[in-house]
Amino acid sequence: MENNQEAGDALVRQDGANQSRRNVLKMTATGIAGLGVAAVATSPAVAQTRLTLTDKWDKVFPKSDKVDHKKVTFTNRYGITLAADLYQPKGVSGRQAALVVCGPFGAVKEQSSGLYAQTMAERGFVTLAFDPSYTGESGGEPRNVASPDINTEDVSAAVDCLGLQPNVDRERIGVIGICGWGGMVLNAVAVDKRVKAVAASTMYDMTRVMSKGYNDSVTLEQRTQTLEQLSQQRWKDAEAGKPAYQPAYNELKGGEAQFLVDYHNYYMTPRGYHPRAVNSGNAWTITTPLSFMNMPILTYIKEISPRPILFIHGENAHSRYFSETAYAAAAEPKELMIIPGAVHVDLYDNLEKIPFDKLTAFFKQYLA
Template structure:
């Protein structure tokens, strides 16, 4: 079962974790955790990493797993709850937005780059699942981000616009948008916000599709459960992702390096493979044998921490 403090992992004795908060440029208060290695003098300036949660996830889950490990390897690491989600501020709850979620990464750079114990010229990003596309999108225009790792990336704008494996027809998309438009009228006149279906079903049975089964085995079971991670967003959020693509300027990141990490059996691997082809130099694609999409959220025997350490140390020198 998860620990009583709702983190899904045990904090290393070699790491400190501090709860912090700051505002993004929209004035939303961001709830975050700051991880630091105990073995390093307070006078030392360390490279820093920002770890973004999967789409629908929170900082106490996979981001904390990564932060706990990378702090042991000599990095200061910041994890955060996205705006309008988790313990971060913002109303209506569980809203999502391409601009807001990309801004959250730049706001994290604002915060961590002004810490006296951080070398602001050595700041990198790890984006898990949807945060892979948000972190890349931020790096397109925020040159303070010197290197990006995506893990099991979902391009959320492409997913909303085209469906899984780009299978959404124009007729299906138009019908969906018409339904959302009618829901906006209802909400404007007082109805409660409609929510998308839960991405990770609580009840997993013989009729549950393989992707739902995979997400449910993490988010809806003790392995990854957190009460703030409902894997749902307001229905009216979706059109923004259709209208505003996240990765149109991916080549602008070059020559800053990108490492795309995917599981061999990940249902999402085509997002990373296609982004890899779009990206400029320097870039690398790493396939983890035997892993699926969600395995790389928390399975420390599969997550390539040695590679992440070498990648960022190489990028920062």
């Protein structure tokens, strides 16, 4: 998910574009993660209908012979066309329960979300893993910008897409969000009453970490300085006629915290590297954090009830507190499952750590 050094040391005055970018990244971030520049050929956001989709299997996980797979596209409420992978269990007839899968923040559907989607399809669900607006193979200009509002809408638009599939039961749709999309899906499900159950795996609350830093360590003075920098960056982008981008994500220089090394070991090695992923050595726009800084996405988490929430987190994850505080704020029915010995990125792709049996039982119970 993201590369943030210590949240508190991310604030410095603007003394040069490179230094400014580095400082904004440290504090706001979390390492939002970063797809480089345009990964697909699209027209401006006003007419997102033609996407260039690859035909080859370019996932970071092997293709299963137990499911059928195809590329699909759909359009969100803002007119942005999104690209997705639809996975369907072979040899199953009738209308099935279905799952939208998304995340991590700054990743693409060829990584963790695709792995989760394919695995849950093997277990009997129709699943959809998608690239968020402005990233991966999805549409939207400029490239590599995020928004808590638009990304929340992306989740509901994916529900629209699933519900239009002839073999999907609209009354049995659930959602899985990974890492930063764990918080996004909780926000989406709070308002989208069509979703019957939701799971958040190794979750981040992106609005919390960008506005307050890790462990809520950012002071008001630091926050104000960062907002000053971001505000001034808008003048630079306006003058240039295009956005500037943060430094590349998940490149190590030495001395980083272990969780940043863990991110690198997923996103920048054959284990999880994908050229379209923001986190795989690409970058978000510098001003991406602006809309996250004053929009707490978990404000209405209690309104998910009476629909169930399953939180899954690693025992040794630096991000564990996000799930614990979200769990405390949520209403019943809810469950928090802690995976012994697991760190944050173990729940991206470690098949010995990801509790697929639990996810299967959870959704079979509540999407029955």
